[in-house]
Amino acid sequence: MAEVAQRSGPPPSWSDIPWDLAGHVLRLLPACADRAHFAAVCPQWRAAARQLALPPPLPLVALPDGTFYSLPYGKPFRFPGFGCAGYKIAACGSWLVFPRDDGCFLVDPFAGATVELPALSRVRLRPPNAVAKYTTVEGAMGRLCHPYVTWMHLKDMDNVPMIRKLILCSPNLVAAFVGIGRTSQILVCQPGASSWSVRANDPCNIFEDMAFYQEKLYALSHYEDLTVMNIGQHPRTGDPQVSQIGKVIRSDRVVLPLDGICRKKLYLVESRGTLLMVRRKVYLREINDMILAGRSEFEVFEADFKHSQWVNVTALGDDQMLFLGRWCSRAVSASQNGMSGDLIFFLDDMQDVRNYTFEDTSVSVYNMRTSEVSSPLPMVWKHQMIPASWLFPWN
Structure with missing residues (x-):
């Protein structure tokens, strides 16, 4: 019987697997934590995870105590080298917003990047000579804002305006809802600039959300009106500013009661x-x-810009999932992550009501096909951590 030929040289190493095979493995790992573990094995696998064209991973859930959850796992973790504790809000995408004196700064825990933003005390008015106007009505207590509440009136109030929502639209544009209570105005700036810009005489509103869509900024009011803002540049500094503003959808103003059987x-x-x-x-x-x-x-509606209306849609499609949160919301491919479509993942992050579980809260999922809500994910945190937010590592 012939002797079995001895293999010459050392056995092959796992670090030498072909990149196409590494890519196949990574595509089967939709969780951000799993991809991080893959990249930690050796420099070759780390290079593959960084350089291969891969579908985006599932988002993370960030909590203000500095812990994170990686869907679909229920074990919290922290980023090494930066605790991320104490963030104020999320800036949509991969950025967290941290307070600093009169302003704030952004941190990307994935890249370790930091972006400075102007202080809220430094706001460039348009026009520069804008003033708050008031009127006195017989029988009314005190002065009334005339003809409506503007940024100048917010500045006159005893309370200090606060950032209600902030998004990093592009490397050169940041937009924010800044206001008192539920009333706010839209401010824009360039990262690293010395001041914000505001249209000082425009009416404030009860804004619910905003999105940067097709190079324009859109803001959604509590009354379901949709406002579009064209962004221009300051002629001297080149800083961004709102050049034009207008309503593109005027809704039928369906408003649910704030103290009734439901809220929206x-x-x-x-x-x-x-x-x-x-x-x-x-x-x-x-x-x-x-x-x-x-x-x-x-309920989901699509903006019909041609007819200036919201059109009800009953399905997202087999390949779409939505991740909704007060600070950040995104649509994600379902098939690329091995999941079903028509799902809406949402956080219990409404500020004015306590969660029905009294002490704990989690991620819930709404199925548009069955109208059922479930909580299948094994992640639970204290309800005091209500400013939880989605983070999307690919932004």
Whole structure:
């Protein structure tokens, strides 16, 4: 019997697997944590994870205590070298917003990048000579804003305007809702600039969400009106500023009662080249003199710009999922992550009602095909961590 030929040289190493095979493995790992573990094996695998063209991973859930969850796992983790604790809000995409004195700065925990933003005390008015106007009405207590509330009136109030929502639209444009209570105005700036820009005489609004869509900024009001803003440049500094503004959709102003049996939250999301408004209804119940959040229902509408209206859609499609949050919402491919479409993942992040579980909260999923809500993910955190946000590593 012939002797078996001895293999010459050392056995092949796992680090030498072909890149096409590495790409096949990575495409089977939709979780951000799994891809990070793959990249940590050796320099060759790390290079493959960074350089291969891969579908985006599933988003992370970030909590303000510095912990993160990687879907679909229920074990929290932290980023090495930067705790991420204490963020104020998320700036949509991969950025977290941290307060600093009178301003804030952005941090991308994936890239370790930081972006400085101007202080809210440094706002360039347009026009520069804008002033707050008031009128006195017989029988009214105090002065009334005339003809409506503007940025100049917000500045006159005792409370300090705060950032309600912020998005990094592009490397050269940041937009924010800044206001007091539910009333706010839209400010824009360039990262690293010395000041914000505001149209000081425009009416403030109860803005719910905004999105940067086809190189224009869109803002959605509580009354479901959609406003579009064209962004221009300051003639001397080149800093961004709102050059034109107008209503593109005037809704039928369906407003749910703030203290009735349900409340609503609106989201603005781009999905496959269309702009969607998602209306979430949260039904309330009273237990021991406390108002608690119960079941949620969702309706999805597409912006029909030609006819200036919202058109109801009953399905997202087999390949689309939505991830909704107060700070950040995105549409994600379902098939690339081995999941079903027509799913809406949402966070219980409404500020004015307590979660029905009293102490704990989590990620819930609404199925548009069955209208059922489930909580299949094994991640749970204390309800005090309500500013939880989605983070999308590929931005």
